[in-house]
Amino acid sequence: MVQWCDTTVSRDGVDLAVRTWSADKSPTVILVHGYPDANHVWEKVAERLSRDFKVVAYDVRGAGNSSVPQGRAAYKLRELRDDLHAVMDAVSPDEKVHLVGHDWGSIQTWESVTDPGAENRIASYTTLSGPCLDHVGQWMKARLREQKIGAVLNQLSHSWYIGAFQLPVLAPALWKAGLAKAWPKVLRRTENLDSEPSATQLQDGTHGIELYRANMLPCLLKPRERHTKVPVQLIVARQDNYVRPAMLEDLSQWTDRLWRRELDCGHWGPxxxxxxxxxxxxxEFIQHIDGAPASGPLQRSEVTTSQIKGPDSGKRVVITGAGSGIGRETALAFARRGALVVCTDINTEAAAATARIITAEGGEAISRKCDVSSTRSMEALAAWVEKELGAPDIVVNNAGIGLSGSLLDTSVKDWQQVLGVNLWGVIHGCRLFARQMIDQGRAGHIVNVASAAAFMPSRMLPAYATSKSAVLMFSECLRAELGDHGIGVSAICPGIIDTPITRNTRFVGVDNEEQERRRQHAHTFYQRRAFTPDRVAQAIVEAVEKNRAVVPVSPEARGMQWLGRFTPSLARNLAQVEITP
Structure with a gap:
C-alpha cells in the first residue's frame, strides 16, 4: 500500500485539504470528488493509480477537512475553478496535469477544461457522471427544438433532487435530521454499495447544497457555448440514476478529441x-496522451464522425459461425445498428466475406478464423478480443453442424465432432466471454443458438438433438447464474430455416450416393419452406433487447415447443418420423 501525505493549499482565505500519493513520481493526476463526498471516495482508485503517477485528491470547499466559506456566491463555478488552479499550481507548478472528476467534481472541472487555452495547462481530462452544466443546457434546448420532450422529461425525473435542493430549509434539515447518519444505508439500498460512514458526512451534505443553488439555474437557463481542445475521456455509468447516459450523447460537438467507455453500474460504481x-x-488514457501507443480497446473507444449511429453504437459483438446463414445475417443486423462486429468462422474466407459486406455498408467489422470445438482456438480468440477490443457486450454462439442417422450408425468420432461444435463451442464461448464481462463490469448478453430439435426427441437425430437440448438446458442454467452480474442469456431455437447447414449435413449409415440424394432432398425442402436466416437474426436482436430466455423461431418451432412441454407422449410418437436438422 502506497502511503499518502496531507498538506494544505490556501486561496483567498479558504484552506483546501490536499492528499498526495507517490509524490516523487510524474506526471501528476488530480482527482476531484463530488457531492456529498470528500476526497476519501477516491482512495481505491488513487491507490491503484499511485503505482504509476503522482496522485493528488483534495477536499473541495465546504467538504471534508477544507474550509467552509460563507455566502452562496462562494460556491460559484468560477470560485471552484480557481481553487482547482491553486491546487494545480501548488502540486505541479511546472508541468501539465491530468484531471479526473466525478459527479460535482466533474461538473466543476469542466469549468477549467473549457476555459480558453486550457490545453496549455491540462494534458487530459477523464469525466465520470458529471457533465458540463452548459452542455446540459444546450442539450435540453436541442431536444426541445427537435420535439424530443420525452428525453428531457426522463432526465428531469431522475434529477428531482435538484429542485428539492433549491428549497431553503428542507434539504439541510433532512441531513441534520438523520440522513447523514443513514447515508451508507442509502447507498447500500439504491446502489448496492458497501461504504464506510464519513466523519464529515453531515457537513458535506449540508454545505454542498450551495453548489446546486449557486450554479444550476443560471447555467441551465442561459447556457454558454463551452468548447475544449483538451483530450477528454468519458466514462459512462450505464445504470446511473442521476446522470442518464442519453444526456451525454452530444458531448463530441464540444471536444476536439473524445473517447467514450462504459461500465454497467450505478453512479458511484466506477x-x-x-x-x-x-x-x-x-x-492507459493518460499514458497514451503522454505518448504511449493506444491499446486496442482505447483505440476502439475513440469517437469518430464516421461511426454508424444506432441503438448499438459503441458496442462490441462477437459472433461464431458468421461466415454464412444465421451467423452472417446476425452480424449484418448488429452492424446496421451501429455495433462493431467480430465475425468468426472456421472458414477464413467466409468470415472475411461477411466483414467485407459490413464495411461496404459503412459499418465496422473484423474477421477472425476460429474452430469453436478447439479449446486452444477459442481461448486464443477470447484473448485477442480482450486485448484488442475489451470485453464484448454481446456474444452470439451460433456455429453449428448437422448430423442425421441412427445411434447404431453414429461413430464415436461423429459424436465427438457434433458435441465439439454444437455444445463445447457454446460452453467455450460462454465461459471465456462471461469471465471478461464480469471482470470488466460489463452487463452484456450471451445468445446461444440451439434448435427446435431441442424440444422433441427424434429417432434420426440422436446426436444433433442431444447437442441442441444440452445447449438449451445449459443456457437456462447459465441465465440463472449470470443474472446476478447483470448478464442476460438467451437460447434461440430456430425451426426449418434455409441455411447452408442443410447442404453440409452428414447422413451416417448410407453410401455417398444416398447421402448426396438426401442432402439435395433436404435442401429442396428447406428452400420451399422459405423461412430465411434474416428472420432468425431479427429474433436474436429482439432477444437481446428484451432479455428473453428461450425464443422459438418459426411456427413449427413454437409447435414443437408446445408439444414437448404439454403433450410429451404425442411428441414421443412423432419422434418416429424421420426429419432432418
Whole structure:
C-alpha cells in the first residue's frame, strides 16, 4: 500500500485539504470528488493509480477537512475553478496535469477544461457522471427544438433532487435530521454499495447544497457555448440514476478529441465497485496522451464522425459461425445498428466475406478464423478480443453442424465432432466471454443458438438433438447464474430455416450416393419452406433487447415447443418420423 501525505493549499482565505500519493513520481493526476463526498471516495482508485503517477485528491470547499466559506456566491463555478488552479499550481507548478472528476467534481472541472487555452495547462481530462452544466443546457434546448420532450422529461425525473435542493430549509434539515447518519444505508439500498460512514458526512451534505443553488439555474437557463481542445475521456455509468447516459450523447460537438467507455453500474460504481477497471482506463488514457501507443480497446473507444449511429453504437459483438446463414445475417443486423462486429468462422474466407459486406455498408467489422470445438482456438480468440477490443457486450454462439442417422450408425468420432461444435463451442464461448464481462463490469448478453430439435426427441437425430437440448438446458442454467452480474442469456431455437447447414449435413449409415440424394432432398425442402436466416437474426436482436430466455423461431418451432412441454407422449410418437436438422 502506497502511503499518502496531507498538506494544505490556501486561496483567498479558504484552506483546501490536499492528499498526495507517490509524490516523487510524474506526471501528476488530480482527482476531484463530488457531492456529498470528500476526497476519501477516491482512495481505491488513487491507490491503484499511485503505482504509476503522482496522485493528488483534495477536499473541495465546504467538504471534508477544507474550509467552509460563507455566502452562496462562494460556491460559484468560477470560485471552484480557481481553487482547482491553486491546487494545480501548488502540486505541479511546472508541468501539465491530468484531471479526473466525478459527479460535482466533474461538473466543476469542466469549468477549467473549457476555459480558453486550457490545453496549455491540462494534458487530459477523464469525466465520470458529471457533465458540463452548459452542455446540459444546450442539450435540453436541442431536444426541445427537435420535439424530443420525452428525453428531457426522463432526465428531469431522475434529477428531482435538484429542485428539492433549491428549497431553503428542507434539504439541510433532512441531513441534520438523520440522513447523514443513514447515508451508507442509502447507498447500500439504491446502489448496492458497501461504504464506510464519513466523519464529515453531515457537513458535506449540508454545505454542498450551495453548489446546486449557486450554479444550476443560471447555467441551465442561459447556457454558454463551452468548447475544449483538451483530450477528454468519458466514462459512462450505464445504470446511473442521476446522470442518464442519453444526456451525454452530444458531448463530441464540444471536444476536439473524445473517447467514450462504459461500465454497467450505478453512479458511484466506477469508484467503489470497479476501481480496478476505472484505474486501468484512466492509466492507459493518460499514458497514451503522454505518448504511449493506444491499446486496442482505447483505440476502439475513440469517437469518430464516421461511426454508424444506432441503438448499438459503441458496442462490441462477437459472433461464431458468421461466415454464412444465421451467423452472417446476425452480424449484418448488429452492424446496421451501429455495433462493431467480430465475425468468426472456421472458414477464413467466409468470415472475411461477411466483414467485407459490413464495411461496404459503412459499418465496422473484423474477421477472425476460429474452430469453436478447439479449446486452444477459442481461448486464443477470447484473448485477442480482450486485448484488442475489451470485453464484448454481446456474444452470439451460433456455429453449428448437422448430423442425421441412427445411434447404431453414429461413430464415436461423429459424436465427438457434433458435441465439439454444437455444445463445447457454446460452453467455450460462454465461459471465456462471461469471465471478461464480469471482470470488466460489463452487463452484456450471451445468445446461444440451439434448435427446435431441442424440444422433441427424434429417432434420426440422436446426436444433433442431444447437442441442441444440452445447449438449451445449459443456457437456462447459465441465465440463472449470470443474472446476478447483470448478464442476460438467451437460447434461440430456430425451426426449418434455409441455411447452408442443410447442404453440409452428414447422413451416417448410407453410401455417398444416398447421402448426396438426401442432402439435395433436404435442401429442396428447406428452400420451399422459405423461412430465411434474416428472420432468425431479427429474433436474436429482439432477444437481446428484451432479455428473453428461450425464443422459438418459426411456427413449427413454437409447435414443437408446445408439444414437448404439454403433450410429451404425442411428441414421443412423432419422434418416429424421420426429419432432418
Amino acid at each position: 469508484l467503489l465497485q470497479h476501481p480496478d477497471v476505472t484505474a486501468d482506463w484512466i492509466r
